[in-house]
Amino acid sequence: MEILVFGAGSLGSLVGGLLARVHDVTLVGRDPHVSQVRADGLSVTGAAAARVAPDATTDGEGRTADLAVVTVKSFDTAAAAETLATGEFDAVLSLQNGLTEETLASRLDTTVLAGTATYGAHLREPGRVACTGVGRVVLGARTGGSDPAAERVGKAFRDAGLRTLVATDMPRRRWEKLAVNAGINAVTALARVENGSLADGPAAEVAHRAARETVRVARAEGVPLTYRGARAALVEVVSDTAENRSSMLQDVDAGRRTEVEAIHGEVVERADRHGIDAPTNRTLAGLLRAWEAGRGVR
Ligand SMILES: NC(=O)C1=CN([C@@H]2O[C@H](COP(=O)(O)OP(=O)(O)OC[C@H]3O[C@@H](n4cnc5c(N)ncnc54)[C@H](O)[C@@H]3O)[C@@H](O)[C@H]2O)C=CC1
Numbered sequence: 001m002e003i004l005v006f007g008a009g010s011l012g013s014l015v016g017g018l019l020a021r022v023h024d025v026t027l028v029g030r031d032p033h034v035s036q037v038r039a040d041g042l043s044v045t046g047a048a049a050a051r052v053a054p055d056a057t058t059d060g061e062g063r064t065a066d067l068a069v070v071t072v073k074s075f076d077t078a079a080a081a082e083t084l085a086t087g088e089f090d091a092v093l094s095l096q097n098g099l100t101e102e103t104l105a106s107r108l109d110t111t112v113l114a115g116t117a118t119y120g121a122h123l124r125e126p127g128r129v130a131c132t133g134v135g136r137v138v139l140g141a142r143t144g145g146s147d148p149a150a151e152r153v154g155k156a157f158r159d160a161g162l163r164t165l166v167a168t169d170m171p172r173r174r175w176e177k178l179a180v181n182a183g184i185n186a187v188t189a190l191a192r193v194e195n196g197s198l199a200d201g202p203a204a205e206v207a208h209r210a211a212r213e214t215v216r217v218a219r220a221e222g223v224p225l226t227y228r229g230a231r232a233a234l235v236e237v238v239s240d241t242a243e244n245r246s247s248m249l250q251d252v253d254a255g256r257r258t259e260v261e262a263i264h265g266e267v268v269e270r271a272d273r274h275g276i277d278a279p280t281n282r283t284l285a286g287l288l289r290a291w292e293a294g295r296g297v298r
């Protein structure tokens with residue numbers, strides 16, 4: 001399969017690197033990473049390993065491929081969609097956190113599949129990405145049900161050795177992932193701890209409260225998510241990615257803008273709309289916004 005990975009940072013480089021073991025992959029990213037991959041290939045180390053030589057470019061305009069996998073940060077989704085719209089793809093799959101598929105679908109004239117990823121990834125240096133936890137990719141039709149495009153993409157991912165499930169209940173799974181991220185991301189970023197620190201203790205309690213609020217909002221949106229299910233997912237991801245510094249902690253470490261709005265901001269906004277209390281997410285969002293404002297990255 002010809003696959004374009006749009007947003008070759010941590011997750012995009014990991015997924016793109018693993019896919020490049022059997023598929024024809026092009027990474028769209030930024031320098032110096034792109035130049036390094038072009039000069040010397042991409043090395044994937046850690047829990048999954050590969051040494052591959054995908055194409056790499058900083059120019060995503062006018063590309064064609066069977067599939068585009070979107071792995072930019074949520075706040076770059078609209079710009080990514082505009083660039084992707086200049087090309088041609090049979091399907092576009094988001095593996096981002098947050099509910100970004102709507103933004104892609106409203107701007108693209110092709111099948112947009114929903115996806116979630118619980119692999120842990122960290123771009124250690126240009127040309128080298130670490131897999132810090134083998135999780136799972138789950139993908140399927142954005143609004144639920146089955147879709148032949150999802151089956152093709154799922155097979156392509158599995159052929160490349162990625163743990164992948166094709167699901168018919170993506171609306172529920174996207175919300176379950178949002179609950180997991182609401183539990184893990186801000187807590188690890190603010191407490192400066194790896195995901196495994198949320199297995200028990202004071203941070204775990206905050207994480208479970210944030211996830212529980214997200215479940216309440218999901219249910220108000222008509223999504224059949226149970227707290228029991230979300231709790232089990234949170235516990236599983238914490239364990240599978242215990243060594244990982246979450247994507248939000250990586251942003252804080254690097255002094256970069258975070259996805260606070262797409263995760264905790266989204267939960268609070270929708271909670272307000274439904275007249276639901278979401279004090280833990282509100283507090284976490286407020287603290288991260290304050291941190292971003294102090295760093296001048298808001
Ligand atoms: N890192 C992780 O372990 C995981 C990340 N995620 C989600 O995946 C998404 C990506 O996260 P990360 O990989 O950590 O972020 P990242 O910041 O490492 O990677 C995003 C990359 O996209 C590039 N980019 C953005 N716009 C671009 C453009 N127009 N042209 C070329 N390159 C462009 C950026 O330069 C950056 O390198 C986020 O939504 C995150 O929440 C989900 C699961 C795990």
Ligand SMILES: CC(C)(CO)C(=O)C(=O)O
Pocket residue numbers: 097117118119120135180181184185195237241244245246247248
């Ligand atoms: C799966 C998890 C929690 C891995 O850290 C993630 O989605 C992230 O870091 O954003």
